[in-house]
Amino acid sequence: MSHATMNSTPTSQNGMTLEPTPELLEELAEASARLETATPEEIIAWGAERFGSGLTMATAFGPEGCLILSILSRVAPETYVFNLDTGYQFQATLDLRDRIAEKYGLEVEMLRPELSVPEYEAAHDGPLYVSNPNQCCFDRKIKVLHRGLAGRTAWMSGIRRDQSADRAQAAIVGWDKKFNLVKISPLANSTKQEVWGRIVKEEVPYNPMHDQGYPSIGCWPCTRAVIDGETDERAGRWSGTGKTECGLHSIDQQEGSGI
Ligand code: SF4
Numbered sequence: 001m002s003h004a005t006m007n008s009t010p011t012s013q014n015g016m017t018l019e020p021t022p023e024l025l026e027e028l029a030e031a032s033a034r035l036e037t038a039t040p041e042e043i044i045a046w047g048a049e050r051f052g053s054g055l056t057m058a059t060a061f062g063p064e065g066c067l068i069l070s071i072l073s074r075v076a077p078e079t080y081v082f083n084l085d086t087g088y089q090f091q092a093t094l095d096l097r098d099r100i101a102e103k104y105g106l107e108v109e110m111l112r113p114e115l116s117v118p119e120y121e122a123a124h125d126g127p128l129y130v131s132n133p134n135q136c137c138f139d140r141k142i143k144v145l146h147r148g149l150a151g152r153t154a155w156m157s158g159i160r161r162d163q164s165a166d167r168a169q170a171a172i173v174g175w176d177k178k179f180n181l182v183k184i185s186p187l188a189n190s191t192k193q194e195v196w197g198r199i200v201k202e203e204v205p206y207n208p209m210h211d212q213g214y215p216s217i218g219c220w221p222c223t224r225a226v227i228d229g230e231t232d233e234r235a236g237r238w239s240g241t242g243k244t245e246c247g248l249h250s251i252d253q254q255e256g257s258g259i
Pocket of ligand 1 (some may be wrong): 140141
């Protein structure tokens with residue numbers, strides 16, 4: 001299993017913080033533009049080299065996350081990786097942690113909210129995913145993400161620009177104003193077909209629910225299978241509520257984009 005300390009630069013050691021100075025934003029914009037034509041491996045290697053042990057990754061075990069984990073196992077296996085374990089994840093999602101660990105030797109830490117699901121629902125007279133899903137996501141994802149990112153200088157996500165209109169402007173590298181650190185999206189310019197092509201070819205473990213009509217999988221109360229004719233792969237997330245994101249990936253809160 002991994003998680004030892006990596007080589008680090010003076011501005012990327014775990015426990016240090018970065019400030020979005022003009023110089024840093026310029027560096028990120030230049031890197032993002034340069035990495036537009038790079039492979040995911042090259043982007044991840046750049047992130048590991050630049051930020052060392054300050055680099056982390058949050059994964060929900062989606063196909064993109066699983067592909068990145070397979071690359072991390074070769075390129076930067078000591079990277080700290082965590083999952084936001086809301087208590088509402090599908091069992092098939094939780095099982096992926098073990099399958100990834102078995103295949104790649106990568107340990108994903110499961111970070112949980114302060115209150116268990118029964119405690120949380122008791123405190124709010126029922127499940128907030130029904131009455132106030134934004135608050136539920138804030139309490140059970142965003143707060144936990146802050147904990148996982150504490151002391152880090154860069155985080156990686158598996159978002160792709162072709163996932164949704166919200167994500168179409170995602171930079172390869174940029175400053176995440178919401179969480180106050182660098183955000184790296186090694187698959188931003190990869191297509192769904194490219195990601196799945198690699199997963200199949202390289203036999204990367206993935207959630208079997210993807211073969212059962214669930215292109216995008218989150219918490220079970222807020223995820224349904226897509227219906228015939230639905231082309232938006234995130235159509236089954238928070239369906240019918242008007243909500244499209246849990247708040248982790250606020251593209252309008254990103255600076256330093258090279259696009
Ligand atoms: Fe709660 Fe649904 Fe958000 Fe999960 S996705 S944290 S269940 S509102």
